[in-house]
Amino acid sequence: MTTPPAAPAVEKRDSPAGGKLSRERVLACALEIIDREGIERMSMRRLARALGHDPMSLYRYAPNKAALLDGVAETVLSELMVDSDDPDWKAQLRSVARQFRGIALAHPHVVPLLVTRPLATPLALRPLGTLRPLEATLALLTRAGFSAPDALHVYRALFGLLHGHVLNELQELVDNPDETDDLLRLGLHRLPLGEFPLLRGLASTLLSYDGVAELERGLDILLAGLTTAPP
Amino acid sequence: MTTPPAAPAVEKRDSPAGGKLSRERVLACALEIIDREGIERMSMRRLARALGHDPMSLYRYAPNKAALLDGVAETVLSELMVDSDDPDWKAQLRSVARQFRGIALAHPHVVPLLVTRPLATPLALRPLGTLRPLEATLALLTRAGFSAPDALHVYRALFGLLHGHVLNELQELVDNPDETDDLLRLGLHRLPLGEFPLLRGLASTLLSYDGVAELERGLDILLAGLTTAPP
DNA sequence: TCCAGGATGTCTACGTCGTATGCCTACAGC
DNA sequence: GCTGTAGGCATACGACGTAGACATCCTGGA
Incomplete structure (x- = not known):
């Protein structure tokens, strides 16, 4: 209603034009925000703003925010390459592990x-990209030569180790945001001396x-354990 | 506006009287909500309602929501009892591991x-309760007999394993919310047959x-690895 | 006895969030 | 041309975290 006589539709078609959207573009941009600002600063509204579109348009590419985040996780995880034909399965598992670590360090906030x-x-409803590895x-x-159930056990052990390790390592990273030498010592100094002697000594x-x-x-430990005490 | 002539302030002074607050009571109630409804349903407002108080009163017991959640984590983790005097260190580590698993299963949402x-x-700024274990x-x-740095490595390996394992196990739990026998098979059936033959066979x-x-x-693997290839 | 000052709780308000609903526009196939 | 459909936009609602200004109560010193 109320079509104004003059002052028409300038400035309307330019700023929102982030170009055509697509699931890939949306997920990539979401990943970028998460990498740059952390997960909790990634809101649908902010994402839309970064894409130059209306927040509601995102819902054409994901039913809701949780699904969108799942999509991001899937994207990241699908960088993982497992070569099922490698005759040296131990070497291949090591490769997978190193890749996973690399991915985690590249996207710590993810x-x-x-x-x-x-x-x-539930496992069976996860995005296919996460089931492929x-x-x-x-x-x-x-x-x-493993039976299928044994293979599953090994997989679980490996990814248990990986998840645990990566969480560990990222904690260390947070502890050392910069040359935190002094900072860390300072932090440790705060600890009651009597109660944390060992921790204080480990600066x-x-x-x-x-x-x-x-x-x-x-x-080493995992693979050694697997050969000396098979699953 | 529009104060109705009758039907005055009943129901107003009784429900808010949740009695005196305290950090313990707040944290315990928060934990209860998380256990019952999951972490994302635990809002400051809901927590306050459950306690029969104003949302703002919570900020007397935690500077913000993140700190409050840290408090919950600390509470839960402080159930962990490590007996530093146990002469059988392997047995003690096993006990710690079992306790940790028990805690995790008791509070999956945490x-x-x-x-x-x-x-x-940063490690040095964490609540003391989480540093005590x-x-x-x-x-x-x-x-x-371990050196302090070696002890740290062992600690990291153990908790890496624990975190990984617990995350693994909880996934299985989600997969089996009830007698999901059929449900799981149904879910797996959804998977493209050509692409996921092994997974489909593992129902x-x-x-x-x-x-x-x-x-x-x-x-077993960890402890064996530790004795055959000390850190 | 009273009063000062802290501890505790409350009210109101602001900006942000996820998303339901409904509309508009542009183009596809008939 | 007409119509259906996919993509995108505007508006709106209820919930959220929390800043700031009060109110109330408890305590201990004068």
């Missing part, structure tokens, strides 16, 4: 999504965390 | 908090997940 979103969805790992292991060790070495040692 | 909240806080474990291990295995056994096997 890790909570990676490890906890599955808690909200599972199937591929099962294939790898059955080809290496320098805490500062020199080596994620690669830590993961490799975990893998 | 687990995301337990494993991811630390990501947001760490210090106690370090004490246990140094008494058993029965997925249904008979044994968390205790799975954790014990993980511990």
Whole structure:
């Protein structure tokens, strides 16, 4: 109603034109926001603003916010490449582990999504992208002689280790946002001296965390355990 | 506006009287809500309503919602008892692991908090309750002959394993909310047959997940690895 | 006895969030 | 041309976290 005589539709068609949307574009932009600002600053409204569109348009590409976040997790996880045909299954598992660590470090803010979103969805209803690494790992292991159930156990052990390790390592990262040498010591100093003698003494060790070495040692233990005491 | 002539202020002064507040009462009630309804239904307003008070009163007991949630995590984690004087350190680590699993299963909705909240806080600034198990474990291990840095590595390996395992096991629980036998098979049936042959074949295995056994096997591997290849 | 000052709880208000509903526009196939 | 459909937009609702200004009560010193 009330079509005004002049002052027509300038400035209307330019700023909102973030160009055509697509699920990929939406997910990529969401990932970018999460990487840059953290997960809780990623709101539908902010995402829409970043895309130059109305918030409501996002709902053409995901039924709700949770699903959209699942999509982001799926995108990130689908970078994981499992070669089911590798004859050296141990080496392949190590490769998967290193890739997973790399992905986690590249997108630290997504890790909570990676490890906890599955808690909200029954396995069989998860996005296919997140099930593919599972199937591929099962294939790898059955080809290496494991029974299917044993392969599942190994998969669980491996990803248990991975999730745990990555959570550990990211904690260290947060502890060391910059040259936190002094900061950390300062923080530790706050601890009651009588109650935390050991922790207070570990300042320098805490500062020199080596994620690669830590993961490799975990893998050594796991793979050794798998051969000496098969599942 | 429009004060009705009769029907005055009944029902106003009785329900809000939740009695005196206290940090313990607030945290306990928050935990109850989380256990019952899940973490995202736990809002400051709902918590206040459950306590029969104004939302703002909660801010006398925690500077903000994140801190309150940290408090809940701390409460839950402080149930963990580490006996630093146990001469059998392996047995003690196993006990810690079993306790942790028990706690996680008792409060599944809190687990995301337990494993991811630390990501947001530098170690030295974490609530003391969450650092106490760490210090106690370090004490246990140094008494058993480990150097302090080695003890830290063992601690990390153990809790990495625990976090990973617990996340794994809870996924299985979600998969089996009831006698999901049919439900799971149905879900798996949805998977493209060509692409997920192994996963589809594992329905029965997925249904008979044994968390205790799975954790014990993980511990076997870890402890074996620790003695054959010390850190 | 009274009064000052802290601890505790409440009310109101602001800006942000997720998303239901309904409308508009542009184009596809007939 | 007409109609159906997909994509996008405007408006609106209820819930959220929390800042700031009060109110109430308890305590201990004068």
